[in-house]
Amino acid sequence: MKISKRAQNITPSATMRISALAKEMNRRGERVISLSMGEPDFPTPENIKNAAAEAIKNNKTKYTVNSGIPELREAVAAKFKNDNALDYSSDEIIVSNGAKHSLYNALLSIIDEGDEVLIPAPYWVSYPHMVNLAQGKPVIIDSREENGFKISAEDLESKITDRTAAIIFCNPSNPTGAAYSKSEIERLTEIFIEKNIIVIADEIYEKLVFNGFEFISVASLNEKIKSQTIVVNGVSKAYSMTGWRIGYAAGPKEVISAMGRIQSHSTSNASSISQYAALEALRGPQNEVENMRAEFEKRRDYFQKEINGVEGINCNLPQGAFYLFPNVSSYFSEEIKGSTEFAAYLLEKGKVATVPGAAFGMEGFVRLSYAASMEELEEAAKRIKSALADLRKS
Ligand SMILES: Cc1ncc(COP(=O)(O)O)c(C=O)c1O
Structure with missing residues (x-):
């Protein structure tokens, strides 16, 4: 069927594509931690x-x-x-x-x-x-x-x-x-x-x-x-x-x-x-909003410190939302040409799903959502460190 030029010019959302890939890997039993989605992980009150x-x-x-x-x-x-x-x-x-x-x-x-x-x-x-x-x-x-x-x-x-x-x-x-x-x-x-x-x-x-x-x-x-x-x-x-x-x-x-x-x-x-x-x-009562906000703040403090502490990564402390946007460009090389390859490497080797900065119009960075439980964030930090240590050695 003919597809309009308008539709042809629209690429699927990178965030949704990566989340779908992470889900598919999970189905295959690979236990991926997804830090790619833009939604709170709490149930609706x-x-x-x-x-x-x-x-x-x-x-x-x-x-x-x-x-x-x-x-x-x-x-x-x-x-x-x-x-x-x-x-x-x-x-x-x-x-x-x-x-x-x-x-x-x-x-x-x-x-x-x-x-x-x-x-x-x-x-x-x-x-x-x-x-x-x-x-x-x-x-x-x-x-x-x-x-x-x-x-x-x-x-x-x-x-x-x-x-x-x-x-x-x-x-x-x-x-x-x-x-x-x-x-x-x-x-x-x-x-x-x-x-x-x-x-x-x-x-x-x-x-x-x-x-x-x-x-x-x-x-x-x-x-x-x-x-x-x-x-x-x-x-x-x-x-x-x-x-x-x-x-x-x-x-x-x-x-x-x-x-x-x-x-x-x-x-x-x-x-x-x-x-x-x-x-x-x-x-209705607004206390759940504050509870979620406070939990996000705790996770941000923990995760930013972990990620910023990884050799070769600089990660600003954000004041809002639930994302980190670290600079990972020191890891770029012949194979890891940019943020897309970097995110692919983390997914494949570290089993952590992130979104490349290129999808947001800025090369050199990846987006990590900390709308995930503390246990998942701790495990994700471990996996990222280990995958990147391997990359430094190679
Ligand atoms: C900046 C920004 N605006 C708007 C939206 C969309 O919000 P909604 O789910 O209410 O359509 C999002 C969701 O990811 C967002 O990040």
């Missing part, structure tokens, strides 16, 4: 699962309003008010099938053919593909390890042209865990305003920050930047609800309405049952 069961019992199993049940949009508005000091009305909020869906709807709503969309690298693997699908042009802004993988005002300015329409600003970042301070965001915001750049703020890792880091939503700085920002967030990471597929976006009425029109003709509402579960997530 009981109160949330119970709310979903109640929704089914009470026949909340039909189409809902396209943009999400009013109670959930009100709960999202309350979340923005309480957590971010942001005022949105219900018609400035849309609930979608995951944050990914909100991001895609946002791009489809604001990008015309040839519009340039800035993407700081390393970036989440889906961004450039989404921009291409929206017929925009991804323009990558490289960050540097010594700057904690955060872009500076100068980095940003150097990539702005008269076709620049938007930026996808992921904070805290997947894959590096970098989180921007208030003053860093303020400096970038001055430029966003001056150059009239729409900000798509991906804040899905907002709740996962460490050492008392104060998360600031870019839209909350002032009314002007709020008027040109679409904030995307969701319940996937904070409440360990990746499979429920609930994300949301907030922004000016006209863009939320455009996103609603696109959603209404493509997917319609997000799952009714999941919406009731998300309502409980946002309105």
